[in-house]
Amino acid sequence: MLSSKRLILAHFWLAFAAFGVALVLGAWQMFVRSPFNVWHFNPEFYYRSVTAHGSVMGYVFPTLVAMAFGYAITESALEKPMIGRRWAWTGFFLVAIGAVVAMVPVSLGLASVLYTFYPPMVGNPFYYVGVVLVVVGSWIWVALMSINFIAWKRENPDRPVPLAMFANVAGAYLWGWTAVGAALEILFQILPVAFGLRSTIDAGLARVFFSWTLHAIVYFWLIPTYIAYYTIFPRAIGGRLYSDAMARISFILFVVVAMPIGVHHLFADPQVGAGFKFMHSVFTGLVALPTLLTVFTICASAEIASRLRGGKGAFGWVSALPWKNPIMLATALSLVMLGFGGAGGLINMSYQLDASIHNTQWITGHFHLIFGGAIVIMYFAIAYDLWPHLTGRALNTFGMMRTQLWLWFIGMIVTTFPWHYVGILGMPRRMAFYDYLNPAIAPQAFSVMMSAIGGFILLISGILFLTVLFRGQFGMRSEAGAYRFAIPVHMPARIPVALNSFGLWLALMIGLTLVNYGFPIAQLLALPQTNVPAVYVGAAR
Amino acid sequence: MSEQKLFSFRNSWFSTSVGTTVAIAIASALAGLIWLPLAQPDLKLAGIWDAICSAAGIPRAPVSASVQQPDFKTSNVVLTPDTIGRKDAVSIGRGATLAQRCAICHGPQGVSDANSPNLAGQFAEVTYKELHDFKTGARVNVVMSPFAANMSDQDMKDVAAYYAYLPRVPSSKADEKVPPPPIVVTGAPMRNIPPCGSCHGELDYKAGSPWLGGQSAVYIKAQLQAFAAGARRNDISQQMRNIARHMTAEEIDQVARYYEAQP
Numbered sequence: 001m002l003s004s005k006r007l008i009l010a011h012f013w014l015a016f017a018a019f020g021v022a023l024v025l026g027a028w029q030m031f032v033r034s035p036f037n038v039w040h041f042n043p044e045f046y047y048r049s050v051t052a053h054g055s056v057m058g059y060v061f062p063t064l065v066a067m068a069f070g071y072a073i074t075e076s077a078l079e080k081p082m083i084g085r086r087w088a089w090t091g092f093f094l095v096a097i098g099a100v101v102a103m104v105p106v107s108l109g110l111a112s113v114l115y116t117f118y119p120p121m122v123g124n125p126f127y128y129v130g131v132v133l134v135v136v137g138s139w140i141w142v143a144l145m146s147i148n149f150i151a152w153k154r155e156n157p158d159r160p161v162p163l164a165m166f167a168n169v170a171g172a173y174l175w176g177w178t179a180v181g182a183a184l185e186i187l188f189q190i191l192p193v194a195f196g197l198r199s200t201i202d203a204g205l206a207r208v209f210f211s212w213t214l215h216a217i218v219y220f221w222l223i224p225t226y227i228a229y230y231t232i233f234p235r236a237i238g239g240r241l242y243s244d245a246m247a248r249i250s251f252i253l254f255v256v257v258a259m260p261i262g263v264h265h266l267f268a269d270p271q272v273g274a275g276f277k278f279m280h281s282v283f284t285g286l287v288a289l290p291t292l293l294t295v296f297t298i299c300a301s302a303e304i305a306s307r308l309r310g311g312k313g314a315f316g317w318v319s320a321l322p323w324k325n326p327i328m329l330a331t332a333l334s335l336v337m338l339g340f341g342g343a344g345g346l347i348n349m350s351y352q353l354d355a356s357i358h359n360t361q362w363i364t365g366h367f368h369l370i371f372g373g374a375i376v377i378m379y380f381a382i383a384y385d386l387w388p389h390l391t392g393r394a395l396n397t398f399g400m401m402r403t404q405l406w407l408w409f410i411g412m413i414v415t416t417f418p419w420h421y422v423g424i425l426g427m428p429r430r431m432a433f434y435d436y437l438n439p440a441i442a443p444q445a446f447s448v449m450m451s452a453i454g455g456f457i458l459l460i461s462g463i464l465f466l467t468v469l470f471r472g473q474f475g476m477r478s479e480a481g482a483y484r485f486a487i488p489v490h491m492p493a494r495i496p497v498a499l500n501s502f503g504l505w506l507a508l509m510i511g512l513t514l515v516n517y518g519f520p521i522a523q524l525l526a527l528p529q530t531n532v533p534a535v536y537v538g539a540a541r
Numbered sequence: 542m543s544e545q546k547l548f549s550f551r552n553s554w555f556s557t558s559v560g561t562t563v564a565i566a567i568a569s570a571l572a573g574l575i576w577l578p579l580a581q582p583d584l585k586l587a588g589i590w591d592a593i594c595s596a597a598g599i600p601r602a603p604v605s606a607s608v609q610q611p612d613f614k615t616s617n618v619v620l621t622p623d624t625i626g627r628k629d630a631v632s633i634g635r636g637a638t639l640a641q642r643c644a645i646c647h648g649p650q651g652v653s654d655a656n657s658p659n660l661a662g663q664f665a666e667v668t669y670k671e672l673h674d675f676k677t678g679a680r681v682n683v684v685m686s687p688f689a690a691n692m693s694d695q696d697m698k699d700v701a702a703y704y705a706y707l708p709r710v711p712s713s714k715a716d717e718k719v720p721p722p723p724i725v726v727t728g729a730p731m732r733n734i735p736p737c738g739s740c741h742g743e744l745d746y747k748a749g750s751p752w753l754g755g756q757s758a759v760y761i762k763a764q765l766q767a768f769a770a771g772a773r774r775n776d777i778s779q780q781m782r783n784i785a786r787h788m789t790a791e792e793i794d795q796v797a798r799y800y801e802a803q804p
Contacts, residue, residue: 272598273595273596273597273598273599274573274596275570275574275577275596276573276596276598277573278573279566279570282568283565283569435727438727440730440731497545497547497552498552498554499554503547503548504555504558504559505558508559508562515566515570527600
């Protein structure tokens, strides 16, 4: 029962419009630092573009998709209009205004600090204010998800919360807590410097705060994808979800162990002790667990669907899957990219192996494969699946959807595999210019060119995606019926209270955060003389 | 569902999840804070508490009390935004008077062809630091050391302010057609040499690094050779010595000729 269609569509369109712009920037960046670009250009433009691309793709786009999908889940899974629609519009406008406020100084070249901020670099204060507005807007969503969850539970004390809503609230709580790190960094460290009240900044502490956000944010991006795996995919291919409880446990594991692991981004940083790096490494290893559970459950669900369709044999059932169904295709391609990306991630999280690829293009390749590949391809699937229900018009350009999904997959592989490879060769990330005539760098030229071609394949796929959605707005009117989620093989009538509530899991999440982050942060706060002079972007030095 | 009590050790979900989480946290802490540091032979730890402090990243004074002191003087100049102070007319005027004794080598307008550094337009921090280093003996030169020996701190600041005030004059050997050698533009990352311009202007400027444009090639070459040989050692943390040691003789020539030809 989707009643806030305009709200949800507004979120999706803003998300995808921003995505389209950032995608063009991304393709330009791939081109301009590749050997294809034989002209000189101002490297400052590159850093502006990277900042805009990262801020939009990292903060604006996934946040809006999670919000839109969250509202859609609230109304369709709980089968009632959501509470607080007016607040939801407030949140939307905060995100929209925040995105504009942040992007103006970036386009003017006043805040080329990249989306990870990198103190002691400090840009125009309005960039950070814009990011804060985006986060505050998303916190309204967090609150609304929680309120709707609690209200429904109160009205239905004897029914388990539908899986989609349970997972959605898990994502909301995770984001609510993980955004606190960057918020502390911006409000108490960067903004006072950006407004000129202070001229020095504790860059080490700022990096620790940012790592608090930086890794768990990935799981916030990931959760809509996982919700789609569990609640859209089995229904779309005509099967059933293998296990409802397993799904809940996966999302709970994300809530608990996604947080206390961010210091693995700081393996090369001196301000955190080696012991804490090890502890974070251990928990990073644990976060593979919910993903392995998910891969198992989803493959099992696919097998159920296939055998219902007459699939036979130990592996023969794979061919009986409905491969022409875009959701089937997107999920399969997503899992392949998740597999490769996850394998790369295991290298990043290990202290010794990380040393060989830290701060190289390997890292950029890794997060594009996981986020841009495995996660975003499921955002496409979510949009395709929801669109007829939101617009009230048929979306039947299936051939185009399949082409789009294949192009995204191929483009992402062609982009990121060579990217990983040049990282192993030692190519540093965050650089605008590489002299490919230098014999030491020349062997990387071919891989970088391949990568750039992949970037343009992705751009074509992105244009196709927007075309499909745009045509969907003007298609034939048709009533799509109620939006439904996948039904598990065994529909739970009663479930343990632990799998139906978050109190315990939030307590563990916050407890583990204190254990793993408490000492490093307290120590850096207490140490004297840890501040360094701020480097103002665009200022004369 | 609501009749079950969640926060109770009778609830197996609670006891299992809390128990497992605490066990993993304790095991990883024991391994990361005690076992792994003690397993490292190079860490030289006094005991378990020492291991924990080391792994937690608590800064400690070095265990061995005998810090090796160099047998020569090192620069003790600290450059902050307030080092030079205000470059007002009085300071510049005093500097101009004091600078008359410098003119025989450095030129009456701060420019000369005597293969001594051209000081006109040089950053005040640079002139001040070098004078200070000559005075303390961190840098030694038969001509300059006696001059600096009797200068007060304010004298050095005034002279520095005066030369910074003078306009830069293109050298007589200026030639914009000289192409920048690779060592200037990109450095040599494999030898840990950054591009010259990343400290000496053009790309970026770090306080205390001199402006090199228009300096005598003979002077630049002599200084780089002195850095490489360890004869000059007033660079902080061996910045220039480490660079010069890894430069080839040919690169030193190229750099010297290139900067001499620059404005």
